[in-house]
Amino acid sequence: MSYDLVVIGTGPAGYVCAIRAAQLGLKTAVIEKDKTFGGTCLNVGCIPSKALLHASHLFEEAGHDFEGMGIGVSKPKLDLKQMQAFKQEGVDGNVKGVDFLFKKNKIDAIKGTGKITGPGKIDVDGKTVEAKHIVIATGSDVTRLKGIEIDEKRVVSSTGALALDKVPGKLLVVGAGVIGLELGSVWRRLGAEVQVVEFLDRILPGMDGEVARQFQRILEKQGVSFKLGSKVTAIDSKGKTLKASVEPAAGGKAEMIEADVVLVAVGRVPYTQGLGLKEVGVEMDERGRVKIDDHFQTNVKGIFAIGDVVRGAMLAHKGEDEGVAVAELIAGKAGHVNYDAIPNVIYTYPEVASVGKTEEELKQAGVAYRAGKFPFTANGRAKVNKTTDGFVKILADEKTDRILGAHIIGPDAGTMISEITVAMEFSGSAEDVARTCHPHPTLSEAVKEAALAVDKRPIHM
Ligand code: FAD
Ligand code: NAI
Numbered sequence: 460m461s462y463d464l465v466v467i468g469t470g471p472a473g474y475v476c477a478i479r480a481a482q483l484g485l486k487t488a489v490i491e492k493d494k495t496f497g498g499t500c501l502n503v504g505c506i507p508s509k510a511l512l513h514a515s516h517l518f519e520e521a522g523h524d525f526e527g528m529g530i531g532v533s534k535p536k537l538d539l540k541q542m543q544a545f546k547q548e549g550v551d552g553n554v555k556g557v558d559f560l561f562k563k564n565k566i567d568a569i570k571g572t573g574k575i576t577g578p579g580k581i582d583v584d585g586k587t588v589e590a591k592h593i594v595i596a597t598g599s600d601v602t603r604l605k606g607i608e609i610d611e612k613r614v615v616s617s618t619g620a621l622a623l624d625k626v627p628g629k630l631l632v633v634g635a636g637v638i639g640l641e642l643g644s645v646w647r648r649l650g651a652e653v654q655v656v657e658f659l660d661r662i663l664p665g666m667d668g669e670v671a672r673q674f675q676r677i678l679e680k681q682g683v684s685f686k687l688g689s690k691v692t693a694i695d696s697k698g699k700t701l702k703a704s705v706e707p708a709a710g711g712k713a714e715m716i717e718a719d720v721v722l723v724a725v726g727r728v729p730y731t732q733g734l735g736l737k738e739v740g741v742e743m744d745e746r747g748r749v750k751i752d753d754h755f756q757t758n759v760k761g762i763f764a765i766g767d768v769v770r771g772a773m774l775a776h777k778g779e780d781e782g783v784a785v786a787e788l789i790a791g792k793a794g795h796v797n798y799d800a801i802p803n804v805i806y807t808y809p810e811v812a813s814v815g816k817t818e819e820e821l822k823q824a825g826v827a828y829r830a831g832k833f834p835f836t837a838n839g840r841a842k843v844n845k846t847t848d849g850f851v852k853i854l855a856d857e858k859t860d861r862i863l864g865a866h867i868i869g870p871d872a873g874t875m876i877s878e879i880t881v882a883m884e885f886s887g888s889a890e891d892v893a894r895t896c897h898p899h900p901t902l903s904e905a906v907k908e909a910a911l912a913v914d915k916r917p918i919h920m
Pocket of ligand 2: 638
């Protein structure tokens with residue numbers, strides 16, 4: 460078994476890399492240790508979480524918001540088993556799609572655990588696979604808290620939280636990051652009382668501060684409660700209900716919070732177990748990520764790495780773009796990823812989306828900028844739909860007007876952020892977006908108005 464390129468891992472970074480390499484004429488294989496292709500994203504991440512977010516949102520809408528529009532429905536009943544089956548059907552369909560794409564592109568899919576034994580050599584459960592180039596795309600795993608055992612039944616990571624067979628009476632979420640807020644939203648909508656304990660004194664570190672503050676208020680209105688500046692230090696699981704010890708972040712007197720299920724969502728760590736990296740001399744950084752240069756090359760010639768296992772945002776689309784870029788570089792072309800224009804979306808209701816720099820980052824870097832903000836309360840479509848929570852904010856360079864960042868809270872924020880991402884990819888200015896004709900009546904007119912607001916001339920405000 461000898462190939463131009465072998466990719467270890469078939470998550471979004473790995474499978475996309477393999478497809479692009481095959482398109483470019485490289486003889487390509489992938490190695491996957493799990494039963495199914497698609498990695499975290501398709502099996503226990505993006506896809507199943509979005510299926511449950513979609514279904515639970517409709518459940519909540521039908522229960523609360525239909526009557527005001529004159530739609531009489533009887534109180535919706537939850538059939539959780541069927542909702543989980545709906546989720547699984549979506550996962551299976553996506554996973555099969557990857558299998559189909561491997562076959563279509565004549566990519567050999569090898570099942571087993573890959574261990575690099577030397578440059579160009581990989582052992583897969585006793586068989587040797589040879590490759591001119593190796594791409595490591597082994598992804599990430601859940602961060603564990605010292606002394607807290609995850610049993611995936613009562614004390615769960617995102618994987619267990621996606622598969623609960625009963626709505627918990629009380630769900631305690633540790634970590635007000637993306638997973639905590641998305642999956643916390645799912646179970647609140649389905650009837651759980653949800654409390655979130657966060658180490659920092661704000662939710663969503665890394666997101667624009669103004670966005671995070673407004674989003675916290677919206678979530679609180681929906682019924683989620685927050686305990687900021689606090690940490691869970693132990694969980695007593697002996698009794699019928701779990702007892703979590705919660706202390707101030709800086710340490711101090713602990714209080715006890717009871718819960719039926721605790722979701723530990725305090726981040727993810729790169730996964731390199733059993734890959735043999737130490738033995739072949741591949742360097743790692745202080746956070747356990749595989750070290751790469753600007754061309755995704757590790758310090759060992761012929762071994763590359765992409766996706767969650769390397770620096771940068773742990774996002775599926777970031778990994779996919781790196782997969783395309785590294786395949787193109789290996790094939791002698793000019794692959795490139797623009798890290799300044801990678802969007803980030805939280806699929807709650809309303810959605811939260813951002814791209815580029817936050818106000819905090821610009822201030823810290825001493826960059827002079829102008830901010831244009833437009834609330835959905837002033838957008839015709841949002842008003843008629845009664846979905847007026849949130850705003851669009853665009854940050855542009857004070858002198859050149861070039862867009863440096865954008866932040867949206869609102870329905871469909873995840874779709875709307877793309878037009879600003881395209882503008883940024885073309886080094887566009889706020890004026891460029893403001894002069895672009897937007898269809899009426901759409902939520903996206905708020906993007907145009909925010910761009911106009913950068914120059915203090917919004918029309919509808
Ligand atoms: P992974 O998807 O983790 O894939 C790595 C693969 O490598 C796995 O299949 C693993 O089995 C395999 N592997 C590892 N070691 C070996 C080995 N030695 N031999 C063979 N195979 C090996 N991101 C988004 O952009 N949008 C979202 O909405 C989103 N939602 C998420 C929701 C949840 C609950 C979680 C947990 C994550 C979510 N993410 C989301 C993050 C996203 O899942 C990751 O960024 C993405 O999966 C990373 O892709 P990857 O290819 O680098 O790694
Ligand atoms: P995260 O990094 O987004 O959030 C973790 C949160 O936990 C932070 O707010 C952090 O301050 C807090 N925390 C850390 N230690 C703590 C402690 N001991 N006690 C209390 N709080 C603590 O990580 P999360 O939510 O686990 O998600 C992991 C990654 O998965 C994300 O960073 C993201 O890259 C990806 N993801 C992306 C999604 C999307 O794009 N929609 C959805 C879900 C996950």
